[in-house]
Amino acid sequence: MATPLPAERFLAALRAEGVTVVEHPGWRTHNRNHVGDWGPVAGVMIHHTVSTGTASSVEMCFNGYEGLPGPLCHGVIAKDGTVHLIGSGRANHAGAGDPSVLQAVITETYGERPPAPRFHQGSPGAVDGNSRFYGFECINLGDGKDPWPAEQLLAIERVSAALCRAHGWGARSVIGHLEWSDWKSDPKGFGMPTMRTRVQTRLGKDPSKPAPAPEGAKPQPPALASFPGRSFFRAGRSSPLITAMGRRLVAEGCSAYKSGPGPRWTEADRLSYAKWQRKLGFRGADADGIPGPTSWTALRVPKTSK
Template sequence: MATPLTPDKLISILRAEGVHIAEYPGWRTRGRDDETGRPFGPVHMVLNHHTAGSNSLATVAKNGVTGLPGPLAHIHLAKTGVATMCSSGRANHAGLMARNAYTSFLNESSTHPAPAKSSGTVDGNDLSYGIETENRGDGTDVYPRAQYDAWVRINAALCRVFDWSAESCGDHKETSVEGKIDPKGPVEGYGTRGRFTYNGKQLRADVAERLKHAASWSPSTSTPAPAPSKPTTEQRLSALEKTAASQGKRIAALESK
């Protein structure tokens, strides 16, 4: 069980983790608590999303969409890696979670079952922090390196402050009973890793690795040294000639004694 962070504390832990922060006007007092009569918290997990569009900041932070008032997340993550604070209270990002899936994140299980509505549901907006990451979600729009790096850092910062493991970080598609598919899409790279396809298991592995280090840590971005090239025929012959000459000199020196 964890009490939601104050706005100042939330910003503080993200900055300590190396996340670049912006603040959407009014975010410190914006939430869905009063409108629904349901408070935010206690919180038990982080839920990750893609925006399914571009230039979505105002939609996520304030305007919402038809039938779903904003804010739609606590944090909007731009392709530049800038995290804009959108809400400090309850946000309309998670919807109904399947209880079996939610319980696996609550218990920080090493595996997470497919969400089954038959197991019952819980309102994910009450108990999870939501991150909306800018991406069209069409399977071709790429998450740049800076964006994915910040994504890992945000998840890790929340886990670190609440003493959660990386298994408290989930995807919308891993909890939703409404058939949500987010997040999805290709990632440009991370650390020394090249392009790969986003998946929750990999994100959790990257968060887990980060949690082994101080908040100031950054993954190595060095390029592995290329494999040595095979010697050419001329180089091999030259090496043999040098070896033979050296052996000849040693034999001559022994014979002269």
Template sequence: MAPPASASAFLAALRAEGLTVVEVGDWRDHNRNHKGPWGPVHGVMIHHTVTKGSARTVDICRKGYSGLPGPLCHGVITKDGRVHLVGYGRANHAGLGDDDVLRAVIAEKSTFPADNEASTDGNRHFYGFECENLGDGKDPWPAAQLEAIEKVAAAVCRYHGWDERSVIGHLEWQPGKVDPRGFTMAGMRARIADRLDSGTPKKPAPLPTPKRPVVDLSQLIAAARTNPGMKGTPVTYSGTRIVEAALVDEGLLAKPRLDGHFGSDTVRAYTRWQLKLYPGASTKPGGDADGIPGKSSLVQLGKRHGFDVKD
């Protein structure tokens, strides 16, 4: 059972690791503690923001947006490697994730189970850092930013006596999430381990780029047409989660409906995506905005949210 560090101890740990830290407003007292407890803490979670521009990114992560109030993390790591502290305490960053993954983090296992459940409150148990990046697999990760991610995670782990296996990506925690995209968490954990062992990374080699997820259009269409029940019934096609996560990020689908079932809520959300692409399109069955994915609309969604499409 690890209580969170005090705000002062957290700040001191980051600076002791050699990070440039920017304190934003009332970050020490800006939190969501009125919505639930923060702690015990068990690890560090890394995200990407899907935003461009450091000032805008920091502002969004501090204030949040409609439907998801800030803070959206504890620190924002911008492309120049600076860490902007925007909140401290419970933050809206992790959401509901897999309890098996949490147990693996606590036990500091070398591998994590598949994140196929959304049953456990991650906002309570993880420090969260958002990293400025579009998340499309093309936006670069500067060396200074990667080093800052490494240092941030090492600083928190060093304070709590954790090792690198207490650091995970959002994609390893919550079904349907793909962040951070552009480097592998296995590669980042190796860098963190080097830093914890020696105080500095032995060789900050470039991190390998992970493969983009692939959505099978034919299976997705079949899932959409069967209109399965909600949570508790078998998932028709696992790739549905990737598409639902993209629709959530677009603000077209409520986050609780990210359940892997291409039910009526997801059909309506996909209709809104089609109308966004093709204003005035018909929403009748067989129309260009009937909520059944077509190749053109799905490819456009994949371009924005980092997945590929196969027929």
């Protein structure tokens, strides 16, 4: 198990995986930490909302409803693949579940599926899932007929991989609510074993390199530059990549430049990058202004010619 990611690192992990994120006002401090533990975390849990409409579903998950106050998850995944962040900390999404499932997720020792759950909220021996899992609610009626668009399934894959990558987990740390509690059926309409296969495949790839677009697809954003290593960023280094990095830092509001970025690595680049690291939540020696792989991937620097 692992220490939960603070809000800024959670956001950075999602963005680094290519997730399209919308930040709901107040999400960074919206939680249920006052009623129970948050962490250590063991995995990611996927749900369906039994609702339609993005705005109304996001508001429902943010506020909750009678008998179940919000947040009801950490992020709401819309039909178009946009992920709306609504909470950071303990959320009312998992409830109590099967301890054997939790152990199987922690050890990642199960096969296609975790052991069948035999416990639920209120049953003797059930364990608290709200303290152990990140939760994502996906907008879907949950009737087995409401479609799951490709964009939405890709977003589920991406958010799951992002958190697995951040914590060093494999895809067996991603489960559906129906695999946690014997009272639940969500998500209904796609199989979690197939989704875990997708997540594991993604974890074997560089998130900064998108897959080739299918024929007839809309033009994709520019390819992103791979992290060149910390030793690349040293006094005297001159490269178009440094200019591209500087322009992204300016776009993110992290400029310490007096006359704009250029190709030669300077103290202004280091100070600007340190601002970016602090924006992501890094502190102390982790915000020294020298790019690292996590912060670099989150910055999304476009690839340049050599």
